[in-house]
Amino acid sequence: MSQKEVRVRFAPSPTGPLHIGGVRTALYNYLFAKKHNGSMVLRIEDTDQNRFVQGAEDYVLESLNWCGIEFDEGVHKGGPYGPYKQSERKELYKGYAEKLIESGDAYYAFDTTEELESLRKKLETKKAANTSYSSFCRMEMVNSLTLNDQEVQLKIDSGVPYVIRFKMPENKEVRFTDIIRGDVVVNTSTLDDKVLFKSDGMPTYHLANIVDDYLMKISHVIRGEEWLPSLPLHVLLYKAFGWENKMPQFAHMPLTLKPDGKGKLSKRDGDRLGFPVFPLEWKNPQSGEMSSGFRESGYFPEAFINILAFLGWNPGTEQEIFSMDELIQAFSLERVGKAGSRFDPEKAKWYNHQYLIKKSNEELTQLYQPILKEKDIVCSDEYVSSIVGLIKERANFVTDFWEQSFFFFEAPVEYDAKMIKKGWKENTTEILNAFLSKSEGLEKYTFNNLEIAVKSVLEEKETGMGQLMMPLRLVLVGSGKGPGVIEIMELLGKEEVNNRIRTGISNIKI
RNA sequence: GUCGGGUUCGUCUAAAUGGAUUAGGACAUCACCCUUUCACGGUGAAAACAGGAGUUCAAUUCUCCUACCCGAUACCA
Numbered sequence: 194m195s196q197k198e199v200r201v202r203f204a205p206s207p208t209g210p211l212h213i214g215g216v217r218t219a220l221y222n223y224l225f226a227k228k229h230n231g232s233m234v235l236r237i238e239d240t241d242q243n244r245f246v247q248g249a250e251d252y253v254l255e256s257l258n259w260c261g262i263e264f265d266e267g268v269h270k271g272g273p274y275g276p277y278k279q280s281e282r283k284e285l286y287k288g289y290a291e292k293l294i295e296s297g298d299a300y301y302a303f304d305t306t307e308e309l310e311s312l313r314k315k316l317e318t319k320k321a322a323n324t325s326y327s328s329f330c331r332m333e334m335v336n337s338l339t340l341n342d343q344e345v346q347l348k349i350d351s352g353v354p355y356v357i358r359f360k361m362p363e364n365k366e367v368r369f370t371d372i373i374r375g376d377v378v379v380n381t382s383t384l385d386d387k388v389l390f391k392s393d394g395m396p397t398y399h400l401a402n403i404v405d406d407y408l409m410k411i412s413h414v415i416r417g418e419e420w421l422p423s424l425p426l427h428v429l430l431y432k433a434f435g436w437e438n439k440m441p442q443f444a445h446m447p448l449t450l451k452p453d454g455k456g457k458l459s460k461r462d463g464d465r466l467g468f469p470v471f472p473l474e475w476k477n478p479q480s481g482e483m484s485s486g487f488r489e490s491g492y493f494p495e496a497f498i499n500i501l502a503f504l505g506w507n508p509g510t511e512q513e514i515f516s517m518d519e520l521i522q523a524f525s526l527e528r529v530g531k532a533g534s535r536f537d538p539e540k541a542k543w544y545n546h547q548y549l550i551k552k553s554n555e556e557l558t559q560l561y562q563p564i565l566k567e568k569d570i571v572c573s574d575e576y577v578s579s580i581v582g583l584i585k586e587r588a589n590f591v592t593d594f595w596e597q598s599f600f601f602f603e604a605p606v607e608y609d610a611k612m613i614k615k616g617w618k619e620n621t622t623e624i625l626n627a628f629l630s631k632s633e634g635l636e637k638y639t640f641n642n643l644e645i646a647v648k649s650v651l652e653e654k655e656t657g658m659g660q661l662m663m664p665l666r667l668v669l670v671g672s673g674k675g676p677g678v679i680e681i682m683e684l685l686g687k688e689e690v691n692n693r694i695r696t697g698i699s700n701i702k703i
Numbered sequence: 704g705u706c707g708g709g710u711u712c713g714u715c716u717a718a719a720u721g722g723a724u725u726a727g728g729a730c731a732u733c734a735c736c737c738u739u740u741c742a743c744g745g746u747g748a749a750a751a752c753a754g755g756a757g758u759u760c761a762a763u764u765c766u767c768c769u770a771c772c773c774g775a776u777a778c779c780a
Contacts, residue, residue, distance in 0.1 A: 306778085541730095
């Protein structure tokens with residue numbers, strides 16, 4: 194690897210919300226840059242004004258910010274190679290396109306949409322090896338290769354729309370090395386004369402991308418595998434511009450697939466798959482349709498990043514929980530796999546659980562309090578913290594807390610029928626009453642004292658633990674779930690426990 | 704169709720440079736233990752080298768073929 198400074202870029206187009214595959218691309222770029230003390234650039238590729246979506250750019254920024262992925266330069270903060278939005282660089286590209294015309298690597302083309310369509314149909318019915326605008330048919334089309342200079346100039350001067358196409362060399366082998374894929378060879382005869390400059394005055398992705406990467410001194414292009422097929426064109430463009438020795442190194446990442454393995458994850462999948470595909474909630478400005486986000490679903494950004502990092506990469510050790518700093522330390526493109534990976538929602542939950550149980554009760558309390566507030570429940574941090582300590586092991590998300598702990602804040606209004614059938618016997622009322630009087634007599638309502646009370650009731654009544662604990666849980670919680678009964682009683686306090694026992698006794702009938 | 708990429712348990716994946724592995728781990732599944740609840744946790748079980756040729760003393764690892772999957776084939780990125 195060369196000694197030159199590492200500079201990478203993340204270059205989304207603002208055509209909608211960033212999905213998890215996009216976030217992963219940004220993440221890998223970030224990890225690589227940080228690992229090599231390099232810089233990370235955020236460039237907005239908005240060369241297609243038809244597909245522009247309001248709010249998409251802010252969404253990208255907010256998402257990456259939530260993930261903890263930071264940029265050194267970019268649209269939002271400027272930098273020495275700005276502007277970082279391609280629409281603001283519009284004037285720049287035409288000159289580069291014309292340069293290629295002068296050098297004979299590109300040409301003007303005046304063909305209309307209809308002409309192009311009939312060409313395609315013709316080639317398809319002929320079952321031609323190459324069904325696109327290429328060296329095989331370019332001499333039959335209306336372009337500056339078939340027209341003389343005056344004719345071309347006349348058309349341009351009179352305002353006839355034109356595009357600039359790359360003149361793909363014939364039957365030449367293009368070789369390149371991809372950090373992830375290794376050596377790839379493609380024959381130019383299978384490639385077409387891609388449009389570099391559109392009739393609306395904007396460059397296409399291919400031109401803008403190469404020009405900007407060169408101008409912004411990008412050293413490594415890390416992007417999705419869907420770009421691999423156009424890499425030969427890009428390599429040829431670097432050569433045509435005479436920038437071959439400045440060409441970045443390429444790494445094409447495997448795609449993120451849907452859980453069923455059919456196709457790459459795309460923005461249109463929304464919530465259909467039963468889990469978010471977006472980092473943040475997204476409201477489609479056109480349809481008003483909402484798509485859920487990982488953030489709103491209760492994922493911690495650290496967990497989200499960890500999950501994404503492991504989709505297609507792994508450190509080669511058995512460690513699975515990595516902080517961002519640890520990821521930076523351990524990351525390398527060489528350990529990125531070649532095959533696409535499916536997103537597994539189940540494992541994602543597990544990751545979140547790992548981060549959840551690592552957090553302190555105090556921190557979780559601060560996250561839980563707003564949820565309680567929404568339910569008009571006001572409790573001290575101390576009380577909530579004790580509850581959190583009791584339930585966090587059994588939750589994947591903070592949003593799971595309520596159903597794990599509602600009974601600490603309100604008495605049960607229903608009793609699980611199955612549990613009644615299982616645990617409520619003829620003598621249950623008698624046993625509960627016995628415990629009730631012990632409970633009423635307790636001065637200090639502590640775990641130890643409660644345990645003693647329980648034991649003495651069991652001795653007096655000559656009965657088993659289950660005869661008391663099951664009904665007790667039922668009247669306190671309403672179901673057969675939750676932390677230990679004694680822990681619950683200790684937190685609930687004497688008065689509340691006694692009340693619940695009384696209402697339970699009068700409400701539960703066999 | 705054409706071109707390119709890919710293929711280890713259901714899923715994510717590990718196993719320097721071909722050589723011993725019961726092909727390892729994690730998630731999910733199942734069983735048992737713990738807990739007289741539900742989870743968590745612990746122990747264990749089941750579970751994979753796509754198929755076929757070849758090279759080699761030896762192939763999951765190299766080559767070729769087939770199958771399947773993915774991507775690209777736009778004046779979209």
